[in-house]
Amino acid sequence: MIKSRDYHGFPNCLELSNDVVKLVISTDFGPRILSYSFDGGENILGWHPDAAVETSLGTWKPYGGHRLWRAPENMPLSYAPDNGPVAYEIINESRVSLTQDTDPHSQIQKEITVSLEHTGSRVSLDHRLTNRGDTSIEIAAWALTIMRPGGEVIVPNEPFAPYSPETLLPVRSMTLWSYTDFTDPRWSFEKDCIKLRVDESIDSQQKLGVLNKKGWAAYKRQDTLFVKRFACEEDAVYPDMNSNNEVYTAGGFVEIETLSPLVTLTPGRAVEHAEEWKLHAGVTDFRSLLF
Numbered sequence: 001m002i003k004s005r006d007y008h009g010f011p012n013c014l015e016l017s018n019d020v021v022k023l024v025i026s027t028d029f030g031p032r033i034l035s036y037s038f039d040g041g042e043n044i045l046g047w048h049p050d051a052a053v054e055t056s057l058g059t060w061k062p063y064g065g066h067r068l069w070r071a072p073e074n075m076p077l078s079y080a081p082d083n084g085p086v087a088y089e090i091i092n093e094s095r096v097s098l099t100q101d102t103d104p105h106s107q108i109q110k111e112i113t114v115s116l117e118h119t120g121s122r123v124s125l126d127h128r129l130t131n132r133g134d135t136s137i138e139i140a141a142w143a144l145t146i147m148r149p150g151g152e153v154i155v156p157n158e159p160f161a162p163y164s165p166e167t168l169l170p171v172r173s174m175t176l177w178s179y180t181d182f183t184d185p186r187w188s189f190e191k192d193c194i195k196l197r198v199d200e201s202i203d204s205q206q207k208l209g210v211l212n213k214k215g216w217a218a219y220k221r222q223d224t225l226f227v228k229r230f231a232c233e234e235d236a237v238y239p240d241m242n243s244n245n246e247v248y249t250a251g252g253f254v255e256i257e258t259l260s261p262l263v264t265l266t267p268g269r270a271v272e273h274a275e276e277w278k279l280h281a282g283v284t285d286f287r288s289l290l291f
Helices: none
Strands: 003-008 012-016 023-025 030-036 052-053 058-060 066-070 087-092 095-099 108-116 123-131 137-146 152-156 174-176 187-189 193-197 205-208 216-221 226-230 245-250 253-257 263-265 270-280
Touching: 003 023, 012 108, 023 108, 030 095, 030 245, 030 270, 052 245, 066 123, 123 137, 137 270, 152 245, 193 205, 253 270, 263 270
Parallel strands: none
Antiparallel strands: 003 012, 012 023, 023 030, 030 066, 052 058, 066 137, 087 095, 095 108, 108 123, 123 270, 137 253, 137 263, 152 193, 152 216, 174 205, 187 193, 205 245, 216 226, 226 270, 245 253
């Protein structure tokens, strides 16, 4: 079911719901998915209405929730303001498409199609960046989800195998930023996963990228588990030293990010990137669900 509603003072939002979960999507700015929750439960996505980044193109606001960007990260083009209304099409009672006007600076048009299953918590997201300019662009679709503070991100490792003549070669890559600090107490490195804990008392930034062949990343907050799934295309080249999955935090701000392969977009062509979301309640042992 889809209906109109107000969300935090923005009157022109769409709510998609079934018997289990609901999503709130903005049409006043974005495109953005602002809320994802169990019916009657709290939003697992973050909300940062006062945050802003001043750029030569104007003021970009994260607002909160889920958005679509271009990669590799570029200042100011990745931060092109998206504070104006977006066009939307209600395709059926559980599927809506949101399209931003072509950005006049990058000549990129953003589109997100959101589909909610008729029952259960599964959401399908189809992201599209289209080159509306007259020159080719090397680009990837970058899907970023801001989570509610108070939890920790979980990124799976490749299955552990002891040293042997059959395990001489590496199994995946890891990308670090100049500000990545593994002595930071928010990091936890375990045999089957890497965790990044959110701590609102620590303002410094932390970021990590990996080539995530397992195709999922998660966020656990209390007994609620958010899981997003995505592709890892064999032989593709991804941005940021071959990362298809990145995690970032600073204070109470935390993101789970996924990326499509890098492509050269000729005029009129588009790059697409899909995610699948699920919410799980009453989770004490996330490994039993994910590994």
